[in-house]
Amino acid sequence: MKFIEKLSAAWTTNNSLLCVGLDPDRDRFPAHLKDQPDAIVTFCKAIIDATADLACAFKPQIAYFAALGAEGQLEEICRYLREHYPHIPLVLDAKRGDIGATAHQYAREAFDRYGADAVTVNPYMGFDSVEPYMAWPDRGVIVLCRTSNAGGSDLQFLDVGGIPLYQHVARLVADQWNRNGQCALVVGATFPEELAQVRAIVGDMPLLVPGVGAQGGDVAATVGAGKTANGAGMMINSSRAILYAVPQDGEDFAAAARRVARQTRDDINRFRN
Numbered sequence: 001m002k003f004i005e006k007l008s009a010a011w012t013t014n015n016s017l018l019c020v021g022l023d024p025d026r027d028r029f030p031a032h033l034k035d036q037p038d039a040i041v042t043f044c045k046a047i048i049d050a051t052a053d054l055a056c057a058f059k060p061q062i063a064y065f066a067a068l069g070a071e072g073q074l075e076e077i078c079r080y081l082r083e084h085y086p087h088i089p090l091v092l093d094a095k096r097g098d099i100g101a102t103a104h105q106y107a108r109e110a111f112d113r114y115g116a117d118a119v120t121v122n123p124y125m126g127f128d129s130v131e132p133y134m135a136w137p138d139r140g141v142i143v144l145c146r147t148s149n150a151g152g153s154d155l156q157f158l159d160v161g162g163i164p165l166y167q168h169v170a171r172l173v174a175d176q177w178n179r180n181g182q183c184a185l186v187v188g189a190t191f192p193e194e195l196a197q198v199r200a201i202v203g204d205m206p207l208l209v210p211g212v213g214a215q216g217g218d219v220a221a222t223v224g225a226g227k228t229a230n231g232a233g234m235m236i237n238s239s240r241a242i243l244y245a246v247p248q249d250g251e252d253f254a255a256a257a258r259r260v261a262r263q264t265r266d267d268i269n270r271f272r273n
């Protein structure tokens with residue numbers, strides 16, 4: 001099944017546009033997990049099991065694993081997702097960008113090693129740096145467009161022939177790069193006006209929208225600006241706000257994550273129709 005079809009099915013099955021980000025930071029783990037050798041796997045599996053019926057996607061961020069030499073644990077988590085939740089898209093957040101030959105190796109890493117359904121990529125080096133990922137036609141290629149951080153404006157707002165660069169990227173991907181219907185774009189929830197501009201340019205193309213939760217993006221504004229005509233079209237990512245939710249009334253960390261994930265999913269759904 002193609003990435004876009006899998007994502008559409010997950011939107012419907014779980015009635016959710018919420019993408020649960022897996023950014024495991026040992027320093028923020030519960031005390032009883034911190035010293036375990038496989039703490040990252042234990043933590044992420046618990047989060048996955050607690051939120052899988054509330055999510056349209058899971059998005060592990062590779063730096064949180066690679067920084068600790070924990071790629072083996074990322075492999076195990078990806079295998080767990082594929083085996084236990086094969087209907088939920090696995091988005092590897094790697095933001096890769098390099099010349100074609102190297103990009104091909106990054107694509108093998110994302111799609112063959114980790115078995116990801118989609119990967120985030122950086123468009124700065126142009127089409128021949130993105131094209132190698134398209135040799136996997138059933139996988140998604142999610143291109144950075146208008147990122148959620150303030151510094152994204154440094155380059156993404158530069159005027160290129162009367163429009164800002166991020167709009168040029170949106171047009172380029174929609175009109176030229178998306179030959180196989182496998183592309184999506186990253187647009188931050190922290191910039192709803194730009195999100196609306198991108199939606200107007202790209203039609204129903206899926207958008208990965210990080211920035212609600214810890215980064216403070218407004219859910220109502222995000223959904224209003226980014227939804228498609230059928231009230232979907234987005235993977236709205238939240239990572240830290242879910243992963244490190246503060247337990248209430250004797251909850252454990254996974255129950256707290258579930259509570260915040262459900263609240264976020266439901267908040268999003270209030271503005272979809």
Ligand SMILES: O=C(O)c1cc(=O)[nH]c(=O)n1[C@@H]1O[C@H](COP(=O)(O)O)[C@@H](O)[C@H]1O
Nearest residue numbers: 061093120147148210213214215238239240
């Ligand atoms: O590609 C991404 O996922 C991404 C793009 C972007 O513009 N901003 C952004 O925050 N992200 C990622 O989305 C996640 C946001 O995490 P929280 O701020 O904790 O919800 C992190 O894994 C970021 O690396």
